[in-house]
Amino acid sequence: QRTAQRLHRAATAFRSVSGGLRGSFQLELPHNDQDAARVFDRAADQVCVRCRQRERCWQEGYQSTRTALTDALPPILQRGEGVREDFPQWFVQQCPQFDKFLGCVNGEILSLRQRRRYDSQVRESRAAVCAQYGQLAQVLDQAAQEVSWEPEIDLRRQRLVKQYLGVLGLEGRCTVYCDPLEHLHLEIEGVGMERLGQPAELERLGSLMGCALRAECAGEGRVHLVQREPLVAVVGAAAQDREGRGVSGDLGAWFRDESGQLNVLLCDGMGSGAEAQADSNWAMGLLEKFLRAGLPPEGAFKTVGEALALRGEEEGGFTTLDLLRVDLYTGRSGVYKLGAAPTYVRRSGRVERLCGATLPAGLGSGAPDVFHRALIAGDCVVMVSDGITEGGGDGWLCQALEGFDGASPRALAQEILSKSGARLGQGDDRTVLVLKLAARKE
Template sequence: MQYELNVNKYEEVKNLQKTKGKLNLKLPIVNLTLIFLIGILLGRVSLLLNQSDSKGIAPFGIAYLMAVSVRNSKQKDVSAGIGVLLGYLTVNSLLSDGNMYLISIGVLTLSYLIIPASKKIRKEILGFVLILSTFFIYGMMVNKYEVGVNITLCLIETVMIMPIYYVIKYAVDSIEEFDYKYLFSTEQLVSIGILFCLIVSGIGNVTIMDYSLKNIFALLLVLCVAYLGGAAYGAMIGVSMGVILGVASNDMMWSIGFFSVGGLIVGIFKDTGKIFSILAGIIIYFALGLYSNVLSFKFGVEVLASCALFLCIPRAAFKSIEVEINPDRKREFIDEGKLNSIREEFTFKLRELTTVLGTVSNCLGAATENEKLLMKGKGSALVENLADRCCSKCENRPACWDREFAQTYNSFQALIQSYEENTICMPADLEKKCVQSFTLLRNVENIVDNNTVNETIKERLAEGRKLLSYHIDSISNTLDDLLNDFKKQVIVNTDLEKRVRLALNKKSVNYNDIFCYTDINGKIKIKISMDDYKGDEHLNKKVIPLLNSLTRKKLCVCEEESRLNSENDEYIISIQEEATFYMVSYNSMVPKNGENQIGDSYTFGNTKDGCYMTILSDGMGFGPEAGQESKATVDLVERFIEAGFDENITVNTVNSIMGMRFAEDEKYATLDLNKVDLYSGEAVFVKIGAAPTFIKRGNEIKIINSKNLPFGLVDEVDVEVIKEELQAGDIIVSVSDGILDIDKSNIEEKTWVEDYLSNANSDPRELSERILSKAKELSGGTVKDDMTVVVSKVYLAS
């Protein structure tokens, strides 16, 4: 089974792709060379059927040639055939019927070149028939076997080739699918491992200074697979290598034990790193050699040489292989691929939406009519309308409109124009011959006045259409900016997920599923779904301390994101890093005298991204209508910020929406936004036409101010984002204009609020109430404008 992945996010995968590009195994010359070299090595692999006979059989080369031939490439057939032929020639003296294998390879290669692939006769069936025939003829003519004996031996050797052929074919098929976007099944990895073991076995008895290259590279392969894939893959490749080398050397039990135990131990210690894994492998190998009485200087040199080569392999090479055979790494890529697919789907939908909005904006804003032709058409319509009213039943109509059409038409135009210029004057021509001059003048007044009203309405509609076009275009551009932020990705943390599962299982905590990831802000988040939810007390006493020790961070339950899935009654608990700070806010407000409802609106509270946000808006005027405008502003800003929009996108989008809302009545609303990161203490202030904000730290007061105009007054807002670093104990005071504008006598830059805060206490509730009381006192007990105070204090989390 293959799972398609998208793993462009990881920088290491990009490096793998660069490495892959340097040596493209799918290039024809590289591919043919590898086929040729593998053919030589597999042709050299032989099996000893009994310990008394020094000569064996070699079915692997024939099986390999058949596995390559099914791809219907004559170049590959020739390359594999020549390679296997050379391999058989190098070990011909070690085979019981070496010439028989040479003849079989020649017959198969020639048949594959001459006979094209047929739908009825598959190449593999043809291959087995040719092998059986070749073995039978060779046995009859060269070995002089009896017919019965010869048939039996031929069938046995042909049947032995069949499973080997299917294993090698499966491995070759899997290698050709080698790609970072696919996941190999266990069967594919086992078959590939067997193929590599056979290739290493093909080195044979080649030595350097009496040290076996086959043993060195066999151990090196086991170490690499064990380190990359873990204990299971290490034991698997060790057993495969032990069986293959043991059959060739008549010492299978020692070979299986040596390679499999070594692979198992190195796989167990793989998480400790290359050096400690190798040290563990060396210790177990020397222990096996000591207890098996095979420990010698030659044995030690071969083991140490394999370990030295393993340490010399660069990390990039390990990465390129690990991404294929390590199940944890591949599962991580699968999860990331799923997230990418969902992200791309949403991005595609939003791109389509922005395209639609852009098209609507263009349609609304485009002028489809030629202004000159439009004016000419309107003039003709006025003349025709006036003539229909006054001349349709006149007895002089034939004389005026039939014989003197041009002169009469121009006279009507002149009459209409004179009225439009407020200097109505009957043309001399009409005054002489028109018998209904009074009716004509009265209808001119009526027609022109009606036309003026209609044109005014059309102009207002055109202005509204252009304004709507502009705002829709602004929203479209805002969505484009959002897509760039939407591409920020979370990182799935499979290693943490595995450790959390293991820890919860040890503590007998029942759960359905666990999902661990790092969000775009670099914070760890853990989602645990369970049926039997025992409340926050159980989590805080049993689960949270366990997770704290695993992550070495202080975690807490996120109440905002934890929820009950109504479809299956499953409770999903969201756990995240505990913030460094927390904030508490209080507000005090009073409406203008004579009003029951205040025109200011506010909100404050935690956001999903680990921040604390305060929003205050002052609507134009006072009363319910101003309250509706300010509440709409607060609601929109809050929803956009919670949805993940940044301050610039939020402000301009809300400005476009409120601009359309305020265009008719020329209203406006202010915005006073501050957002504090509870992990770092960084505060962001955005002020759109709002009163200054005050930050109190001890007896020091800092003023945050901006000169932006309120919503609804400009087409696009140049957002000024002011950043400050807050500390525990700092107090943020946000006020509406009604608080500051009462002290008219203060002509200095310093406001009364600043003076008052420098000596005020630090309790947020009491401070908000006292500021409002002081404002009433300064206004002489008369509240001339809506007054609102929001006081927020930063505390250090325990």
């Protein structure tokens, strides 16, 4: 309980830091002189101050000069540079150093854009720092809840396990409970208890408990059994790097976390080759760590996106993020996307195309497109990198998925990759991940 309280206090502290910084950052930035109207004043300070006609332009004809410059400013700002045609003909003819003046104006326009870009980056970096503190507070709160959580013992089932251990001639300590997701757990310690992790004993105990069991972990004199997921996923993959590169910027992976969620990830780094691969590796590693730590997918995506934006401030760079998350206990699923290519879901023989509209991680806000679906045994999901269709038609891919017999996800992934290559060649990295859900055999 003391540990949970300390974690809650730490979370409150970090949340206060986030709120305090956000309040301070909402104040105006230090004066950066982004006034576009001063572009001409600065140019005049460099050129007109030494001109013999400065009094005629800036005193006797001040109003005419100011009107000419004011009218020229909008097209200059829109284009990003000034040209002779932006100014009245009389002004061009009257100014003896017009070309030099125009050059100074364009130099000031460039400086103005750089100052504005700098301010924008400062604001984005400050917002990212605040968000990171907020995410850290959320993780600490979640950890505190897990530490303080006390399982409700299933006394009836626990009594049955103890009776069964007596029949086997085993003595020890056992605890039977359900976790917050209502999944059954058996923690048993004592001499010889590791034998309970064997298939035959798992089957007998499962029959006694009323649900199938699997060994989460086992060692000498102890075993931890958990309710087995009724669904099993088979994942097949196929990939091809861009011709002549030898290294792919695409990266796919999948893992099951402690809560029975299967996570299938696909990242596509900007461009191709070693630099794109490094971006994908970094983004994939961060995302997997956050998901394994229990951070919700939306929070994990936002944190990774902000980290990529900060990392790429100097050199640029971005990565698409694509996540399929399937609860193997219930079939409830979510697809999360940042700039990723469409995902194709076949349910009851019909193919649905899930297409996001967000920018890749490192470019946008980091909030992903989210699609929730309920999947059952027999359903299939196809995830691809953008090189598979390159923004063109994907009817052929939908037909391949509709005709899939379910025998080999890997074979379907290879078929899609081959058909893509025949259509588009090897001008980009290409990756296909195919997931098929099936009922676990008893």
